Amino acid sequence: MASLSPVLKQATPVVVDHAFGSWIFGTDGEQYLDFTTGIGVTSTGHCHPKVVAAAREQVGKIIHAQYTTVMHKPLLELTEKLGEVLPAGLDSVFYANSGSEAVEAAIRLARMATGRPNIVVFQGGFHGRTVAAASLTTAGTKFSAGFAPLMAGVHMSAFPHAYRYGMDEASAVAFALRELDYLLKTRTAPEDTAAFLIEPALGDGGYIPTPPAFMDGLRDRADRHGIKLIFDEVQAGVGRTGKFWGHQHSHAAPDIIITAKGIASGFPISAIAASTETMSKAWPGSQGGTYGGNAVSAAAGVATLEVIEEEGLVENARLRGNQMLAGLKEIQTRFPTIGNVRGIGLMAGIEFTAPDGTADAATAGAVQQATVEQRLLTLTCGPEGNVVRLIPALIVTEAEIATGLERFEAAVSAVLGAPAIPAGVGS
Numbered sequence: 001m002a003s004l005s006p007v008l009k010q011a012t013p014v015v016v017d018h019a020f021g022s023w024i025f026g027t028d029g030e031q032y033l034d035f036t037t038g039i040g041v042t043s044t045g046h047c048h049p050k051v052v053a054a055a056r057e058q059v060g061k062i063i064h065a066q067y068t069t070v071m072h073k074p075l076l077e078l079t080e081k082l083g084e085v086l087p088a089g090l091d092s093v094f095y096a097n098s099g100s101e102a103v104e105a106a107i108r109l110a111r112m113a114t115g116r117p118n119i120v121v122f123q124g125g126f127h128g129r130t131v132a133a134a135s136l137t138t139a140g141t142k143f144s145a146g147f148a149p150l151m152a153g154v155h156m157s158a159f160p161h162a163y164r165y166g167m168d169e170a171s172a173v174a175f176a177l178r179e180l181d182y183l184l185k186t187r188t189a190p191e192d193t194a195a196f197l198i199e200p201a202l203g204d205g206g207y208i209p210t211p212p213a214f215m216d217g218l219r220d221r222a223d224r225h226g227i228k229l230i231f232d233e234v235q236a237g238v239g240r241t242g243k244f245w246g247h248q249h250s251h252a253a254p255d256i257i258i259t260a261k262g263i264a265s266g267f268p269i270s271a272i273a274a275s276t277e278t279m280s281k282a283w284p285g286s287q288g289g290t291y292g293g294n295a296v297s298a299a300a301g302v303a304t305l306e307v308i309e310e311e312g313l314v315e316n317a318r319l320r321g322n323q324m325l326a327g328l329k330e331i332q333t334r335f336p337t338i339g340n341v342r343g344i345g346l347m348a349g350i351e352f353t354a355p356d357g358t359a360d361a362a363t364a365g366a367v368q369q370a371t372v373e374q375r376l377l378t379l380t381c382g383p384e385g386n387v388v389r390l391i392p393a394l395i396v397t398e399a400e401i402a403t404g405l406e407r408f409e410a411a412v413s414a415v416l417g418a419p420a421i422p423a424g425v426g427s
């Protein structure tokens with residue numbers, strides 16, 4: 001008899017029977033409002049009819065058309081559709097299966113294109129769990145402890161985390177850019193630096209939007225030193241932040257972009273895009289894989305991009321994100337233990353802090369568990385585990401956000417007791 005390995009840690013006890021839109025139906029007979037979306041994956045909601053139909057049709061045609069052996073139509077169509085949304089000049093696309101694989105592909109490409117060894121990452125960044133991706137990840141030692149040695153050539157610089165440093169955003173950005181310049185003088189010379197790798201909003205690192213001025217500062221330094229700027233849009237991309245790409249809140253454009261998660265509504269596929277000039281600096285065959293760019297995933301990807309466009313989901317993410325953030329900030333006024341509420345689009349982080357200002361992971365964990373009791377699925381994140389994150393699907397409705405906020409507040413009250421200042425009083 002076999003059982004699932006204890007290395008898997010599950011955030012909820014829910015066993016899914018089926019799911020639709022923003023809702024998961026458990027084998028326990030309960031109906032859960034899903035504000036996890038499989039960690040930001042089911043962008044068009046669970047089982048969107050158009051995505052289901054596209055996948056069903058493709059399964060009957062060909063499932064695995066191995067892309068280093070034969071090419072298939074869905075991948076060509078997906079490339080064409082992606083071309084409509086990719087930043088200008090990024091006209092060459094390579095596909096893999098997961099975010100981590102795409103991150104590794106981007107690093108391989110940056111090193112080959114520049115002939116330089118080193119990668120600079122920013123504190124709190126999460127880039128995946130394969131050994132190279134884990135080497136680039138600084139969102140918590142839990143992602144790399146116990147299996148050293150990690151990949152060499154990775155250097156970490158400060159992230160402008162204003163709340164953590166007790167600074168305003170402009171001061172945090174100035175500080176982090178000064179630290180980066182210092183790193184380039186003290187540890188990794190520009191001529192040894194292949195790439196800066198950053199998320200437009202930290203994901204596992206605590207749901208912290210990257211200040212646009214910092215993104216612009218990175219672009220400026222990348223241009224000055226011939227360093228490739230890589231945006232890891234695995235979690236923040238595909239409409240989630242209220243723009244199609246998370247970096248579009250800044251003026252900065254990437255040299256290499258990484259996408260996965262929301263691109264195919266739950267089917268595994270990932271991609272990197274760069275200019276043809278950059279891609280052609282890597283030798284043919286330097287990237288590949290057995291399953292990359294799977295035909296069913298690619299067909300689901302085409303359908304996903306169509307649904308996002310047809311249903312105006314990027315704008316919906318912006319509007320519903322504003323609603324969610326405003327509601328959370330209102331809840332924060334009633335619970336002093338909520339130290340910080342932040343977010344961008346449909347990425348919201350609620351940070352729990354003890355009276356002495358230290359991270360309160362116990363409360364965040366208890367609240368996340370209590371949301372399940374309220375039939376709302378949420379996750380935690382942050383290097384110290386003290387942030388609850390909400391990641392609804394891009395199709396989420398106004399009423400569903402309102403229900404989610406009610407259930408979230410009920411969960412916080414269940415853990416912390418009824419608020420000293422009840423809702424509505426004084427407002």
Ligand SMILES: Cc1ncc(COP(=O)(O)O)c(C=O)c1O
Pocket residue numbers: 039098099100101103126127128129199203204232233234235236260261
């Ligand atoms: C920003 C970012 N990059 C990379 C990854 C790794 O993706 P995967 O888990 O598909 O390997 C993730 C996963 O959460 C992510 O959020």
